[in-house]
Amino acid sequence: MPPLSILDLSVVTSATKPATALRNSIDLARHADRLGYVRYWLAEHHNLSSVASPSPDLMIGQIAAVTERIRVGSGGVMLPNHAPLVVAERFKMLEALFPGRIDLGLGRAPGTDRATSYALRQRLLDRDGDDFLERLQELMLWETREFPAGHPFNNVVAMPDDTPLPPIWLLGSSDYSAQLSAQVGMGFAFAHHFASYDAVEALTHYRRHFQPSRWCATPRGILAIAVIVADTDEEAERLASSADLNRLRRDRGQYLPLPSPEEALAYPYTENERAAVTRNRSRLFVGSPATVLHKIQPLMSASEADEVMVITAVFDHEARKRSYSLLADAFGLAKAA
Template identity: 75%
Template sequence: MIPLSVLDLSVTTTATKASVALRNSIDLAVHIDGLGYVRYWTAEHHSLSSVASPAPDVMIGQIAAVTKHIHVGAGGVMLPNHAPLVVAERFKMLEALFPGRIDLGLGRAPGTDGTTAYALRSRLDRREGDDFLERLHELTLWETREFPDGHPYHNVIAMPDDVPLPPIWLLGSSDYSSELAAQVGMGFAFAHHFASHDAVTAMVNYRARFQPSRWRATPHAILAVAVVTAETDAEADRLASSMDLNRLRRDRGTYAPLPSPQEAQAYPYTDADRASIARNRKRLFVGSPATVMAKLKPMIEESQADELMVISAIFDHQARKRSYSLLAEAFGLKAP
């Protein structure tokens, strides 16, 4: 069966403050480590009351220190917010401390609004526009040390210099990142949970056009999906109602903490609201293990995914842990 991984946003709820959400992420990672999942990624978001973690590298170090088996990584570092040298140094440090267990996922988006993005970058440089490709190239040059003679960075060394950068993955929700990942020969992760672009097309094209490189000899495509699993379809649907209302508010520009199922079910939805929720449910995989497996299997096969990465934004922390346990059982994962 296909390997399973986790993408964790450290989601806050109306009952869980940001500091508690961060500790819950560490607790969840320990739980996941014992179930047979292969990867645990943390995200980068800024100035959002719904997401607690703006610093995936900090979370990676904390999680790697209390787990034993899973790969721990960024899903991802929003590269436009950071000097490539800083990213190289931090992830080489993590690789030195936890050799063979670190992943470096990179995203093009700022992970926030325009004003916050400006505040993050205003002291770095004055470049305008999408400079992701330029930053990615610079990041790889810190690893290869192929800055030409006379370049101001030629004699600068990304420390620690006796360990490599961990594996690099490009994240995306469109065809741009799939094309780029194939061209440069890196791993690729597609965000089906919020993408409007067709996941199957992006992932199949990535595999077909992949060029072997010093970074990867063969393609590896991760399909990231939103899943809510419970013992019954009815209970899973109740738990997923929190995500329904949360998404409805996000579409209106409100990034609030995740509401409880009770609040979501009592909300006075209009017909237009219900239609919007029904459209968004096409991005979610909700139900008992058997129901979820039946929904996931066609997309896994059509996309030719090498790995399934699951995000489960569930109000109750214990219910979220149970959801991942049920999914592990359904996929036949073996405890390490």
């Protein structure tokens, strides 16, 4: 079995306020550390009432401070929202404080709507189009110090200058992301849980075309999937009803807190809505440990993923912890830890 990791959105529910969701993330990270999960990543989203954390770097420091073994990182920092120097400084600081335990995952999207994106970037230089590659190159240059002769940044040092950047991962949900990750020679994490592009094609293309670099000598591919596990298939389905309604609402642009199973099960679905829920289930693996393993094994094998990263969004915090415990047992993590 491949190693297991966690992607956490600090999910806000109709009964869990954002501040509590953040504390739940810290509690879940401690739990994952004890279970033997490899890494724990925090996402960056803005202006979403369903996601409590807009600043993964702040959460990384809090979580790394209260865990012992697990790697902690961003899944990811949305680079369009930040000056590359700021990202370099913050993650070099984290690496200095928690050496060998930090990951820097980078995303190409702003992680929010257009108005919020403008509010995040309005003090930066105005640029048209996608400038992710330019920002990525600048971030790498803060580490390599290979700015052209005479460039003003040659007189600027990203502190602490005795600490390297942590390992860089590129995040994506498309063929372009796979191609770019392979070309620049970095780790690649594919977001199967919301991608429309085929995960197997993306990860196998990345592996076939990977070019070794100073950042990564060999390909490292992570398959990120949405999973809900319970002791029985019936209980898992009950828990997953919250995710079904939440996804239906998100597809309509309604980013509400995660509803309870009771609210979801009472929702009067139309025939078309039920068809949409069925389609969305292709991105969500639900069931008992044996059922979920049976469902995800073909995808893990075909994609040749080096690691599986799991996102579990359920209404009850203890049920979420239980889901990760059951999955850890199914993968043999508890014994390995």
